[in-house]
Amino acid sequence: MTDGESPEGLLPLPSATLHILVALAPGEKHGYAIMRDVEALSDGAVRMGPGTLYGSVKRMLADGLIEEAPARPDSELDDQRRRYYRLTGLGERIRVAELARLEALVRRAGSAEWARRRVPRLREA
Amino acid sequence: MADRHEPVYRALLFLYPRSFRDDYAEPMAQLFADRRRDRGRRAWLEAAPDLLRTVPVQRMEAAMARLSPGARVAALAVIVFGAVLVSVGFGGDAAPLVVLVAAVAAVVAVVRQHRIVTPFGERAPLWPSVTQAWWAPVAALLGLAMIVMGVGTVFEAHNLGGRIVGSSFLLAFGGMMLLGLMRRPFDRVTGNSLILVATVPAFAFFWIIVPAVAGLLVWVGVLSAGFSDEPAPATAG
Numbered sequence: 307m308t309d310g311e312s313p314e315g316l317l318p319l320p321s322a323t324l325h326i327l328v329a330l331a332p333g334e335k336h337g338y339a340i341m342r343d344v345e346a347l348s349d350g351a352v353r354m355g356p357g358t359l360y361g362s363v364k365r366m367l368a369d370g371l372i373e374e375a376p377a378r379p380d381s382e383l384d385d386q387r388r389r390y391y392r393l394t395g396l397g398e399r400i401r402v403a404e405l406a407r408l409e410a411l412v413r414r415a416g417s418a419e420w421a422r423r424r425v426p427r428l429r430e431a
Numbered sequence: 432m433a434d435r436h437e438p439v440y441r442a443l444l445f446l447y448p449r450s451f452r453d454d455y456a457e458p459m460a461q462l463f464a465d466r467r468r469d470r471g472r473r474a475w476l477e478a479a480p481d482l483l484r485t486v487p488v489q490r491m492e493a494a495m496a497r498l499s500p501g502a503r504v505a506a507l508a509v510i511v512f513g514a515v516l517v518s519v520g521f522g523g524d525a526a527p528l529v530v531l532v533a534a535v536a537a538v539v540a541v542v543r544q545h546r547i548v549t550p551f552g553e554r555a556p557l558w559p560s561v562t563q564a565w566w567a568p569v570a571a572l573l574g575l576a577m578i579v580m581g582v583g584t585v586f587e588a589h590n591l592g593g594r595i596v597g598s599s600f601l602l603a604f605g606g607m608m609l610l611g612l613m614r615r616p617f618d619r620v621t622g623n624s625l626i627l628v629a630t631v632p633a634f635a636f637f638w639i640i641v642p643a644v645a646g647l648l649v650w651v652g653v654l655s656a657g658f659s660d661e662p663a664p665a666t667a668g
């Protein structure tokens with residue numbers, strides 16, 4: 307998938323993908339920073355192990371949602387094994403679209419109109 | 432002091448396929464080391480289940496990526512067939528349902544991700560397919576009956592193994608009939624071949640007259656309309 311394509315085809319996103327996109331929204335991060343931010347974002351409800359995180363990263367790279375960032379901090383300040391990732395244009399559009407979808411869902415689910423809806427009773431034969 | 436846990440974790444990373452390991456073993460080991468530093472031995476409480484969950488997924492993805500589209504379909508079929516055999520071996524009333532759900536889920540998942548290309552080419556919608564000729568509704572009913580019987584008999588408790596094999600054949604032939612009808616408008620020879628082969632079960636139980644007659648009608652219809660698009664050779668007159 308390229309940046310020019312519509313994000314709708316990829317929605318709704320798997321939970322891990324959405325959390326990673328949100329964690330990367332402020333800027334590029336390495337794997338452990340993503341892991342910690344996902345925990346913080348979800349109040350500890352979502353915890354990713356290394357396999358889950360990098361399995362998602364692999365798919366997101368293939369889908370063009372994120373890319374590896376070439377610039378690294380000073381090697382004395384950081385381990386060279388770390389890889390930094392950042393959102394692509396498509397990844398950013400998909401993050402926004404998915405959050406808008408979830409916001410609309412929450413709004414509808416909490417509305418008085420939805421609460422008044424009743425499941426129609428089946429007529430007895 | 433060097434952490435003794437990281438080499439253990441690094442050794443466990445060999446469970447992942449080589450392609451995944453080559454790309455991510457180093458950052459994963461680094462991530463585990465970071466986690467160990469922050470959480471101590473509790474890091475294993477996350478890493479162990481994570482390994483159990485993700486190694487089979489990556490193994491499966493790597494195996495599928497190595498196969499051609501046709502081979503992926505064949506591999507899926509072998510997996511489903513293997514699951515059927517295992518379920519027959521272990522018995523149990525829920526086994527056929529589990530296998531059916533697993534097979535449907537696998538096909539849906541793969542097709543949704545466009546990981547395979549169906550080898551059958553372009554197909555017509557269902558309604559034009561079943562009304563394309565006078566005999567087509569008969570063929571469609573025959574195919575549908577085989578699918579219904581295939582689904583129905585799979586849940587019968589007696590002689591589970593035989594039922595599952597019989598049901599699989601009925602489902603396969605019923606599906607082949609409908610696929611043939613859908614394929615025929617685009618590729619007459621392939622469509623007709625699938626349709627005619629799919630009538631075989633109707634003749635296998637020749638003492639039940641209705642399916643055999645229906646099968647015969649389909650043969651008459653297909654052959655009278657011309658098996659292929661090519662014009663018949665001119666006869667000397």
